[in-house]
Each structure stands twice: as C-alpha cells, then as structure tokens.
Amino acid sequence: MNDKQAKELIAKFLIQQASAAELDALMLWLQDAKNEQLFSSYVQTNYAIEHQMRQFDPNRLKTKLQLLMDEDIKAVKRKKIRKIISYSAAAVVTVLLATGYFLQNNSFNKPIETTPRIISNNINIGSNKATLTLEDGSQVALEKGNTYQTPNASSNGEVIVYGADKSDGARAVFNYLTVPRGGQFHLVLSDGTEVWLNSESQLKYPVNFINGQTRKVDLVYGEGYFAVSPSTEHEGAKFVVSNQSQEIEVLGTEFNIKAYKDEANIYTTLVEGKVVLNTETAKRVLQPSQQLNLNLYDNSMEVATVNVYNEISWKDGVFSFRRKPLVEIMKVLSRWYDMDVIFEDPELEKAGFNGVLDKDQKIEDILNTIKNFKVIEDYEIVNKTILLK
Structure with a gap:
C-alpha cells in the first residue's frame, strides 16, 4: 500500500x-x-x-x-x-x-493566545495498577514491572490470570481486586471470563468456581467490562454479577457496568449477547446496544439505545465523549489522572464537548485541546488540582 x-x-x-x-x-x-x-x-x-x-x-x-x-x-x-x-x-x-x-x-479558529498558569503540576497519567486482597486479609501490590506468582494465579503487573481448577469443594475462596484512582487493571477468572476494571473500582470473586454452581462475582463499586465465558463451556452454569441494588444474569456475553460510589445511577450497557437484570421490584432483559439506567434514589429503570463504543472505549485506551457536559467529562478525567477539578464559574459545568481523546496524553494536552475549541477560556494547575476558567 x-x-x-x-x-x-x-x-x-x-x-x-x-x-x-x-x-x-x-x-x-x-x-x-x-x-x-x-x-x-x-x-x-x-x-x-x-x-x-x-x-x-x-x-x-x-x-x-x-x-x-x-x-x-x-x-x-x-x-x-x-x-x-x-x-x-x-x-x-x-x-x-x-x-x-x-x-x-464556519472556520477553524486559531488557538486562544492566553497561557495557562501552571504553578506546580503533580498530575500523572494513569497506569496499570491494583491491590490484590487475599482471603486472609493480606495484600499484594500489582503494577507494571512487578510479577506475582502462586499455584493458582500469576500476574505480570498488567493482568492477573487465575488457572482453571475443576474443584468440587463445598466452599469458595474469595479474593478482592481494588483499582485506585489513576489506575486500571485486567483480570482473567478461573473459568476464562475476562474483566477490565476502570479507575476507582473493586471486584470480589472466587479464586475457583465450584462445579455445578452458579458462577458469581460482585462488582462492589466502580466500573467493569465483562467478557463472560459461555455457560455451554461450564456444564450450563450461569454467570451472575451482583452490584448494589441489582443482579445481572448472563449465559455468555459482553457488557459494561458503571456503578461508582459517588453517583446516584448505575448504567449497564450490553455489547453483545443477552442479559437479564433483576432488582427487588423489577426484571428487565437487555438487547445489544441497549443501556439500562437504574436510579438508586427511587429504584426506577430506564432503557435506551446508545452508541456502545462511547460507553466502553475507556478499556481500549481512549475517552469517547459525545454531547457530554464538562462536569461529567472532568469526573471521568479526575479518576484517571487522580486529580481534583474546580470550576471558577458553575455555569461552565454545563458546557458541552464532543471528542475522542487518547488516555496516554498528559493532562495539559487534553486541557489545551478543550481550550482551543473554546469550551473553556483558560485553566490553572496547582499540584493535583485544576481550576477551569
């Protein structure tokens, strides 16, 4: 070519x-x-x-x-x-x-000429890192450059993989994987199911699934993308993801759950396959490209068709924002860059921005992009805090 x-x-x-x-x-x-x-x-x-x-x-x-x-x-x-x-x-x-x-x-405007005020910048790009908590409460730091090996699990610092064990034991042994602000991590469960955890997330899961029993994990909080190993490969055993006020039952599919502690809504987006969502008061079936919004205040549900890639692009190394207000965009960026954001004018929170941004960029590059399109007039960085003007 x-x-x-x-x-x-x-x-x-x-x-x-x-x-x-x-x-x-x-x-x-x-x-x-x-x-x-x-x-x-x-x-x-x-x-x-x-x-x-x-x-x-x-x-x-x-x-x-x-x-x-x-x-x-x-x-x-x-x-x-x-x-x-x-x-x-x-x-x-x-x-x-x-x-x-x-x-x-009607024209590409020239970048704004004002120079941002950067007093000190301690904001780093996010990376692969997590804390593994074992059943006895001991903790292991997982991050790039560090390896971890046990008889049933191994990690190269970017992913942790659990080996298959056709266990018939009566009791499951659980681990927790906690991803901090400024982190992400990839997990492969013992049944082959893959999970990508976003910043500020925690997953509880068994080291091995027990034969003949439902495969169940708990997204304690945060955001996770699940590519579930089909039930046909596990003697028909269902896979269930529990999260706060809902349970998601799948047979083999891919979906994303966004359930942060500081948000009043849980968003479940189906990429392919079919899932059944159960709450205390209702049951819903999702089709591909549908997203269910569960309001935790009144337990109401709303299903909408969405652009799936905008919802899951975070796991592929990009932020995809479509018609998003700046306050929501900054919340996403705050988790990845482990920073705080202050709006000088509350009205600025409502400003809209459309774009796809590389997660490996420095925060100044992203802010300059937003600034050059006149979404903001200027910004200031002090240590790990950004003031938008």
Missing part, C-alpha cells in the same frame, strides 16, 4: 466509512512499526477533515456527519476498530469533533 492509499484508508477509518475488508487492510498495514507513527501523524494533522472538506459541500457534509454521529458502530466492525485504535491511540481529536466545530463556526 502506498502513502496515498494509506491516507485515503485512514480518512475512511476516521469517519467510520471503512468496510470490513478495508479495516483488515489497515490492521495489516499497522503491523509495520513505522506505519504506526505515520498513522498518528495523519490523525494529528486532521487529514480526514481536509479530505472531507474537499469532497463534500457543507450542507451535504453536515447531514452526513449527523448520520454518523447518530449511528452505532456496527458489531461486525467493532472488534476490528478496537484493534486498530489499540495500535495507535494518538487520535487526539477525531474528525467528528473538529468537523462539527467547523460546521458550527
């Missing part, structure tokens, strides 16, 4: 128009290390925006953009798109953000 073909393919990928075959070609091309750098460069210079500006008139582009924003990523492409993003997550702002801004303002 020559450079011109690569540019065209990258542009189609960014505007979500690449076919399955084209995604395959792009993944193959990205396997060459030098092409990863080229990919990042094209994204950062907004090639896709220029490409679209040359080929479509504004009215047609505006209509097309709206359709793209309203349409969920097709399941047949989703995993390929995730893999491409994992090769090079340097898409600092997607074509949707920048083009949407262009259409709204």
Whole structure:
C-alpha cells in the first residue's frame, strides 16, 4: 500500500466509512512499526477533515456527519476498530469533533493566545495498577514491572490470570481486586471470563468456581467490562454479577457496568449477547446496544439505545465523549489522572464537548485541546488540582 492509499484508508477509518475488508487492510498495514507513527501523524494533522472538506459541500457534509454521529458502530466492525485504535491511540481529536466545530463556526479558529498558569503540576497519567486482597486479609501490590506468582494465579503487573481448577469443594475462596484512582487493571477468572476494571473500582470473586454452581462475582463499586465465558463451556452454569441494588444474569456475553460510589445511577450497557437484570421490584432483559439506567434514589429503570463504543472505549485506551457536559467529562478525567477539578464559574459545568481523546496524553494536552475549541477560556494547575476558567 502506498502513502496515498494509506491516507485515503485512514480518512475512511476516521469517519467510520471503512468496510470490513478495508479495516483488515489497515490492521495489516499497522503491523509495520513505522506505519504506526505515520498513522498518528495523519490523525494529528486532521487529514480526514481536509479530505472531507474537499469532497463534500457543507450542507451535504453536515447531514452526513449527523448520520454518523447518530449511528452505532456496527458489531461486525467493532472488534476490528478496537484493534486498530489499540495500535495507535494518538487520535487526539477525531474528525467528528473538529468537523462539527467547523460546521458550527464556519472556520477553524486559531488557538486562544492566553497561557495557562501552571504553578506546580503533580498530575500523572494513569497506569496499570491494583491491590490484590487475599482471603486472609493480606495484600499484594500489582503494577507494571512487578510479577506475582502462586499455584493458582500469576500476574505480570498488567493482568492477573487465575488457572482453571475443576474443584468440587463445598466452599469458595474469595479474593478482592481494588483499582485506585489513576489506575486500571485486567483480570482473567478461573473459568476464562475476562474483566477490565476502570479507575476507582473493586471486584470480589472466587479464586475457583465450584462445579455445578452458579458462577458469581460482585462488582462492589466502580466500573467493569465483562467478557463472560459461555455457560455451554461450564456444564450450563450461569454467570451472575451482583452490584448494589441489582443482579445481572448472563449465559455468555459482553457488557459494561458503571456503578461508582459517588453517583446516584448505575448504567449497564450490553455489547453483545443477552442479559437479564433483576432488582427487588423489577426484571428487565437487555438487547445489544441497549443501556439500562437504574436510579438508586427511587429504584426506577430506564432503557435506551446508545452508541456502545462511547460507553466502553475507556478499556481500549481512549475517552469517547459525545454531547457530554464538562462536569461529567472532568469526573471521568479526575479518576484517571487522580486529580481534583474546580470550576471558577458553575455555569461552565454545563458546557458541552464532543471528542475522542487518547488516555496516554498528559493532562495539559487534553486541557489545551478543550481550550482551543473554546469550551473553556483558560485553566490553572496547582499540584493535583485544576481550576477551569
């Protein structure tokens, strides 16, 4: 593939128009290390925006953009798109953000000239880290560079994997995996189920599941993405995730649960398969691309169809924000960067922002991106606190 073909393919990928075959070609091309750098460069210079500006008139582009924003990523492409993003997550702002801004303002405005005031900056990018609590209460720090090995579990500092044990014992032994602010971690349970835990989350789970019994784990708090090993591979044993006021029963599927301690709602998003949600007062079945919002104040439930990738992109190394108010965006960023955010003007909390941001960026880069699109006028950093102006 020559450079011109690569540019065209990258542009189609960014505007979500690449076919399955084209995604395959792009993944193959990205396997060459030098092409990863080229990919990042094209994204950062907004090639896709220029490409679209040359080929479509504004009215047609505006209509097309709206359709793209309203349409969920097709399941047949989703995993390929995730893999491409994992090769090079340097898409600092997607074509949707920048083009949407262009259409709204009729031009790309120059960055604001004011210089942010950084008195001291102790804010670090999040990383793979967690604390493993064993049944006897002892704790093990898991982080990149540290290995951990027992007869039934091993960790390289980025993932902990439990070995299968066809146990017929009458009692399960439980561990806790706690991910702090500024962290994330990947877990493989003894049945092969994979769990990705986001910042400020805790999962309780058995070291081994008992044959013939329901496989059950407890998301104590926080956010987790579950790729459940099918019941057909475990003698029909169901898999249940318990969380505060609800239980989720699955046979083999992928879904995301967001249930933070400081939020009054629990969001369950189904990626593929089928799940049954049970509360004390109701029972609901979710289909792919549906999200259930459980209000903890009144125990009410609301089901809506959502763009799944916006809800689960965190586990693939990017933040995907669509029509999100700044207060919600900063809550997400605060957990990943382990920082505090203060709004100088409460009205600023309502300001909206659309974009896809790389989780490996420094916080200043993200703030400058938001600033350059005039969502904020300026910011200040003191130690681990950000003041938005």
